[in-house]
Amino acid sequence: MSKYDVVMGAVITKPRTSLENKTGSWRTRRPVVDVEKCVNCLLCWIYCPDSAIIRLEDHIAINYDYCKGCGICAEECPRKAITMVEEG
Amino acid sequence: MVTLKQLPVEELWGPGHNACAGCGSSIAVKMILKALRGPTVVVSPTGCVEVVSSSYPQTAWGVPWVHVLFENAAAVASGIEAAYKYMVKKGITNEKPDVIVIAGDGGTFDIGLQALSGALERWHDFLYICYDNEAYMNTGIQRSSATPKGAWTTTSPAGKVIPGKPEWKKDLIGIAVAHGIPYAATATIAYWNDLITKVRKALEVEGPTVLHVLAPCPLGWRFDPSKTVEISRLAVQTRYFPLYEVENGVYKLSVKVSRPKPVEEFLRPQRRFRHLFTPENRHIIEEIQKNIDEGWERLLKRCGLKS
Amino acid sequence: MGRRIGLMGDEAVAYAVKQCDVGLVSAYPITPQTIMVERISEYVANGEIDTEFVCVESEHSALSVCVGASLSGLRVFTATASQGLALMHEVLYAASGLRCPIVMAVANRALSAPLNIHCDHSDMMGSRDCGWVQVFAENVQEAYDWVIQAFKIAEHPDVQLPTVVNLDGFTLTHCMEDVEVLEDEDVKKFLPPRKPIYWVDPKQPMTFGAWAMPNYYYKFKLQQQEAIMRSLRVVKEVGEEFGKLTGRRYDTLYGYGLEDAEVAVLSMGSTSGTIRYTARRLRESDGLKVGALKLWLFRPFPEEDLVSALEKVKVLIVLDRALSPGAVFGPLGSDIASLMVKHGLDFKLLNYTYGLGGDEVTPEMAEKLFKLGLKVAEGAKPPSLTGYVREVV
Known part of the structure; x- marks a missing residue:
């Protein structure tokens, strides 16, 4: 009915379409997890502003597609299991 | 109280949003959405969270979310709440969703205060959460009535004559409580458990509830993005931002800070306060400290505690 | 066919609203619109209608509440005049941009300064580019008739735009005329329940009110323009149907x-x-x-x-x-x-x-x-x- 290929009223009809937006490209430093040290306390998970911490069975992993490299996880990790390294 | 393992794994605050690295408000939103108890509608006014989350056709929201304008989030939420009240009454739907506003300090303390006051007075059953990053960050760090005394912003610059914002921050919870609402509280991201517990508690309460959440902003407060949570923690440990709740008018301290750090420890890592650390402006730090000490005493008295 | 009763313009609008199965009314009192909100309040207080009446602290909030409720899928009404419409100004654009089929009555009144409560059309003309369908009533009968038609026009799937019914302050709002009103059942038949296309529903997490970059913005605005142009045909169709029902045929x-x-x-x-x-x-x-x-x-x-x-x-x-x-x-x-x-x-x-x-x-x-x-x-x-x-x- 409309010749314009947009949804009436700018409604976004699906949730979390921002997943297309890979903000990992913003990163200048990357967090690296030492899984030996990680006790899976999940503090990094709750504090990550970018929902970029993946919960695994025994430890966490970083979702580099979205991690912007802020370093909060490394800062808040009580076991110092995460270190920030320069992006190559 | 909850444990992290009990919280839902599902992210309703989608990655791929455009918040700055280390954004405190983004952390707050994520925690709020981890605290939901069922069907929910979120309303946001114009502001950081709105802008970083809803660039058509990309949305970061995993819940129904509505943005209309800057000063009317509480009114829009009123409309949604009343609409669902009507639909339940008429049997059009059997479930009334929780309605939560997530609004910045500009949209709450300043331009949206009238709409908020109106919605509280009308007793809509909704939760209004202000993520307070203490200035208009989205437009480039202009002062709001939530900006603390002494802080540099682009409209309260640290000039030769006027060293940062001359006025004190507004007492949002005091204003909210003056409406006689059943629940109001402060929270901040470092104390995730306190924050999530308060969101849940507020949702359980019938009637209007208000949460004031301090959300440090690396960009506007001028600190390294990795320090967001640490700054939030220091705000509590220095008694700069006391955590408390007000239930039916009764004040209760959430985190007792028996050996407070001097406010300097909160101010020093933030370059928005850098100009205060000069001999001619030192007195402002003293004033801030005095204000914090007096505020704490007042709060203790309200909580029925002795110093 | 209907009955004839004596109604002032404001009362006639309120009476029409009462018959239109409106889910929510939100308004703020302003002369010469006040009688509308007073009558609607009475209908609600006496249980004559089960409409949610949200009596707000400003016109800005009135229309904002309406937008929230309209996005939730309800049939929604508000009314204002003069300064109130001016205070709503930015919300008017949001309502049309978000494609909310809200109906509003405007009791046309001059704008300050100097303060003046009497009729002219400065209020509506000041907001004429807000993207709403805009009709003007000549008398109380027309004000009544247009409110009922306005819901049908606004909610038409080809339109989905807010609609404003203008009636002259005092000359119509406060003058009693002999009005032929429809029977409630006839209004119900003429105006079936609203069928929203998208609505705020916890079961389907959608995003309403996203912002648009230049590559999208113009498309939304031109799409809105398509809709208001389509309303031209809808106004005529609705006017004809209303004519068959009442003998009072409306047109442009x-x-x-x-x-x-x-x-x-x-x-x-x-x-x-x-x-x-x-x-x-x-x-x-x-x-x-x-x-x-x-x-x-x-x-x-x-x-x-x-x-x-x-x-x-x-x-x-x-x-x-x-x-x-x-x-x-x-x-x-x-x-x-x-x-x-x-x-x-x-x-x-x-x-x-x-x-x-x-x-x-x-x-x-x-x-x-x-x-x-x-x-x-x-x-x-x-x-x-x-x-x-x-x-x-």
Whole structure:
């Protein structure tokens, strides 16, 4: 009915379409997890502003597609299991 | 109280949003959405969270979310709440969703205060959460009535004559409580458990509830993005931002800070306060400290505690 | 068929709202709209309707509450006037941009300063580009009829735009007329429940009110333009259906004597009655070739209907009840001038402002205008092409 290929009223009809937006490209430093040290306390998970911490069975992993490299996880990790390294 | 393992794994605050690295408000939103108890509608006014989350056709929201304008989030939420009240009454739907506003300090303390006051007075059953990053960050760090005394912003610059914002921050919870609402509280991201517990508690309460959440902003407060949570923690440990709740008018301290750090420890890592650390402006730090000490005493008295 | 009862304009609007199965009303009181919200409050308080009435702290919030409820899928109504409409200004654009089929009554009133509570159209003209369908009522019956039709127009799947029904402050809002109202069941049949296309629903997490970059923004605005242009057809269809139901057929405009009139006066609102009354008298008693043209639908502007209505006219006097300070013509005059250019129309256009802040509008004034028009039709030079009626005739 409309010749314009947009949804009436700018409604976004699906949730979390921002997943297309890979903000990992913003990163200048990357967090690296030492899984030996990680006790899976999940503090990094709750504090990550970018929902970029993946919960695994025994430890966490970083979702580099979205991690912007802020370093909060490394800062808040009580076991110092995460270190920030320069992006190559 | 909850444990992290009990919280839902599902992210309703989608990655791929455009918040700055280390954004405190983004952390707050994520925690709020981890605290939901069922069907929910979120309303946001114009502001950081709105802008970083809803660039058509990309949305970061995993819940129904509505943005209309800057000063009317509480009114829009009123409309949604009343609409669902009507639909339940008429049997059009059997479930009334929780309605939560997530609004910045500009949209709450300043331009949206009238709409908020109106919605509280009308007793809509909704939760209004202000993520307070203490200035208009989205437009480039202009002062709001939530900006603390002494802080540099682009409209309260640290000039030769006027060293940062001359006025004190507004007492949002005091204003909210003056409406006689059943629940109001402060929270901040470092104390995730306190924050999530308060969101849940507020949702359980019938009637209007208000949460004031301090959300440090690396960009506007001028600190390294990795320090967001640490700054939030220091705000509590220095008694700069006391955590408390007000239930039916009764004040209760959430985190007792028996050996407070001097406010300097909160101010020093933030370059928005850098100009205060000069001999001619030192007195402002003293004033801030005095204000914090007096505020704490007042709060203790309200909580029925002795110093 | 309906019953006849005595109603003031505000009461008639409230009565129509009562019959339209409205889910939510949110409003803030302002003269001369107050009686509408008072009556609706009474209906709710007495349990005559189960509408949610949200009595807010400002017009800005009134329309914002309406937007929230409309996005939730409800049929929604609000009403205001003057300063209230001005305070709503930004929300008007949000409501149309978000495609909320809200219906609003505006009790047309002058804008401050100086403060004045009486009628003119400055309020609506100040917001004319807000993207709402805009109709003007001539009398209380029309105000009632238009409110019922407005919901049907606004909620039509091809439209999905808010609609405003204008009625002149005091002249209509506070004057009692003999109104034929429909039976509740007839309104129900005419106006089935709203069927929203997208709505705020916890079961389907959608995002409403996203922002748009330049590559998208213009598409949304042009899509909105498509919708308001489609409403032109819908207004006519709804008007015809309403005519079959009531015997009062509505359209985009109403002409009188235009089949042979050399001079016509174009107006909106209650003045149209005064103009038509005078035209009829001059035609019947003096045999003068004059006509009256009432514009019901101001937005979208019914170009084609106007072109055919004005086919025979030699002189058109356009009456604007609002100033457009510093402009060439008044708002309605500008539209007609544009129409002349676009459609190559060839008549003499005179555009006068009148009735500001409740300034009187009399049959004598109308007669003087017609007589001036007739002289111009014979080749005389008018004292001026624009100006304030009092000062021109």
